[in-house]
Amino acid sequence: MVKKPLVSIVSAGSSQFGRLDGMYGRELFADAAKEAFDRCPNLDPIKDIEALFVGHMGESYEHQGHTGPTLADWTGLLPKPAVRLESACASSGVALRTGIFAILSGMHKVVMVGGVEKMTHRSTADVTEFLAMASDMPFEQWNGLTFPGLYALMATAHMHEYGTTEEQMAQVAVKNHHNGTLNPKAHMQKEITLEKAMESKVIAWPLKLYDCSLITDGASCLILTHPDLAKKFTDTPVHVIGSGQASDAIGLYEREKLTSLKAARLAGQEAYRMAGVEPKDLDVAEVHDCFTIAEIIAYEDLGFCGAGKGGNLIEAGTTELGGKLPVNPSGGLKSKGHPVGATGTAQAYEIYLQLTEQAEKRQVERAEIGLSHNVGGSGATACVHIYRRN
């Protein structure tokens, strides 16, 4: 039985991702919004868009908080209500979910959701520290733990429990770098070899430079409406048919285990149930590969394979473009880049392009059902959405 969608995406936009010197985050967000406005000629943004929900992780990067109205101003949406949502790297996944609530409540008919982060003008050490604020202060940050360190603990545990190898992790990087070469908006559009990934500098053992996602500037957005109104704006809407979110302890030391993100499993189960689909029904997915081990764990948490089999799945080529279930055709956080606040809606943007056959060289043939998986921090927040083409 085909279930009624929650909301419909009638347009989407993204700025270039990369090192964008001389730009403020608000200007990147204006670029993303302009693309979304231009893509949807039947939409009168100033008249039709009734509210703005934006994901933005940190004030530290630009010394700028109060992002909601700032972005409303730079996109011509004043005086519409505008709210910033912060859930670390899941900030805009959560903004999308909040936009869904706004439509489903009946309070608003059309809303814009999105996210932004401007990061590259800060030193790597500073960015590492700002990102670490999304981990536990008194017990993790105090002891010198960084995000690479946290995911390294997960990787070590996964290697020990399941025999996952450093080569399998490196294969995730090779795949996503290849996909990034097909995405003109990706930060790093260059192929890498397995050898290059394996020989790269150690960041937090066993994670090396090419196991880590990029520090990137970027913004992304979506325009949502009620499914009954979607046809007024476009003939090719993409429907959001499932939405799940869950929370877990902020510190790894209180998690059930280190080899799986419970919040992601629960969010996935909720989204699948709501959408009435199973993992085998998916045609394409964008998952939160902040580190290569995170993509392997995502395969398992989302039911693409059994627990501990993620390493085999990447090895078998199942998740490559042309495989049975392409994962991260955009290049993922690994090569498209990870402007943290923008990532959740950037994943949705890629799924929107895939399901409307606008993904050009990286188009997954006949993609009908897609999924996005957005994780905050080391897994204290996870947000999963499922989409269907019209």
Next chain:
Amino acid sequence: MRTHLQEELEMPENLPFTVSSFYGFISEKRLMAAKCNECGTVLLPPKPMCTHCLSTNLKWIELDGAGKLISYTVIHVAPTVSVSGTLHCWHRRIKERSSAARNDLWRGPRKNQGGNEPKNRF
């Protein structure tokens, strides 16, 4: 002259169930957790309220520090204010004296080997 009540309040075991108290004990080389008198849940780190049954009827218990190493890493790129190259050990306590199944496992950050000794900064 100090009253009996004042002395009671200054007993370490009467400290509030906070991160500050926890690190105060750590500075005395004592690994202390909060234990719920209602349901037996052990909270490490301590929290002001039992997150299993929501009771505030808690007591301090001292743990012997025995555990099982479940993961480790060596961090080569440190953030600006932290130490570099610190070894992190996560350990899991396998035997806790409570009978409740939920309580026979907890994890806590084991103190790292030298340097970056936590100070009571709150």
